[in-house]
Amino acid sequence: MAQPGAFLRMWFIHSQLAIPFYVGQSKRLSGRIHDYHLKNFEACTDFRVGKVIEYPQETKNYGVIAKYKASQTPRKDEKAIIRELLLDAYYHCTPG
Numbered sequence: 001m002a003q004p005g006a007f008l009r010m011w012f013i014h015s016q017l018a019i020p021f022y023v024g025q026s027k028r029l030s031g032r033i034h035d036y037h038l039k040n041f042e043a044c045t046d047f048r049v050g051k052v053i054e055y056p057q058e059t060k061n062y063g064v065i066a067k068y069k070a071s072q073t074p075r076k077d078e079k080a081i082i083r084e085l086l087l088d089a090y091y092h093c094t095p096g
Helices: 029-038 044-060 074-093
Strands: 005-014 017-026 063-071
Touching (some): 005 044, 044 063
């Protein structure tokens, strides 16, 4: 059985448009958000996510929204959301 945790989604906000840029999961959500803030270079994902958040905030004045949801199967939920976002992007980018 999977351990309970949460999955996380993040969006940039600009001109009332929400642009998804990150989906993740964790068993220690508040600690994970703090890790992104710290941007420790030795923790690759923490550094990358932290820098991805930092650049548009500082250069374009974009806002960031993070939402989470408790889950008994956070990895499964994370994969499903990523698949949903990829399919959504595919359908919006194909002629039709």
